[in-house]
Amino acid sequence: MDIKELKASVIGEVEAHRHQLRDLSLKIHSAPELGFQEVKAAGWLSQYLEKNGFHLERGICELATAFRGRYGEGRPAIAILAEYDALPKLGHACGHNLIAGSAVGAALASKPAIDRCGGSILVIGTPAEELYGGKIIMAERGAFDKVDMAMMVHPGAHDTATTQALACLSLEVEFFGKAAHASTRPETGINALEAMLISFAAINSLRQHTKDKSRIHGIITDGGEAANVVPAHSAGSFLVRAEDDAYLDELKEKVLNCFVGAAAATGARLEYQWGKGRYAPLRNNLTLARLFRQNMRSLGRKVQLSGSSRVGSTDMGNVSQIVPSIHPTVAIAPEEVVIHSSDFASAAASEEGIKGMLDSAKALAMTVVDLLANPEIVTKVKQEFGQGK
């Protein structure tokens, strides 16, 4: 069987599972679960994989809703990552139900390629992308140590083979002041809210002088209790993002100084805590991305190598620092529909969404064929990864 025939057979496998994949993704969509609570989604996905000949390990990395399904024993071991967590209030407004369906579909479809060429295919179920960065924890706990490369496709508004994602760190801040009557004895108070407002002003001044693609944004979670009481406490949550790790370290200090300065100005005491999980920037393996693009194009999609300059962060960044990775985007909605909106949640359950999921599964499985049938491409993928280190 040549590569062309093998690709035709993996496409046929996705088609054979299309109704079940559709049902799985719509079922997850209609029962949205938040990060680390994805009991139903993880259960349904692992059950379907097991039913189709995959060896399943549930609750890996000491995370109840993480799992690993494996078919084949050899190397290369190619991991397809599934996400399945939803957003508070918005449900599947990031379309992770489609990521789950495409991962399972791609893995099932890869079976003929494994049978024929050797190697192994893994579905790694990675919970809590949105709220806790599940892959950061899983990467630390060794989930990707025996993996040769990792791939996943995220839904969006464009077909692109690479994604830009920033290094990102969270910061929790509190100011402690002193309450007083705001009118009769203001001179005895220490205003914790003013410290927070000065911090925002200082960050806004800093923003003019930061490098491109840096992002600093936050919210006030406590701004006092009553207008006639000098706020004794204020609190805020912030995210600091940068294009690379070195600049994030630099920016971190500058942002912190905004709060330190505000504490000095007001006399309020500052307490802060940087987030434990740090999102790494995404390294796109271009050898893999080009293969994927070619396979998507063969399905009739006009895929660009790189897309919009709109940048967020993803825990796939941390995986991409350990193994060669891709995180392409598949278009399931028009450009004006932004992710994390209720319109995008609808798109994630639409026929266009299902088509995007099935095309992603096919292109991923075809990329698996390219890799398994051409050991020299695997070498090239690894060389590129090694050079970037």
Ligand SMILES: [Zn+2]
């Ligand atoms: Zn999201």
Ligand SMILES: [Zn+2]
């Ligand atoms: Zn997402």
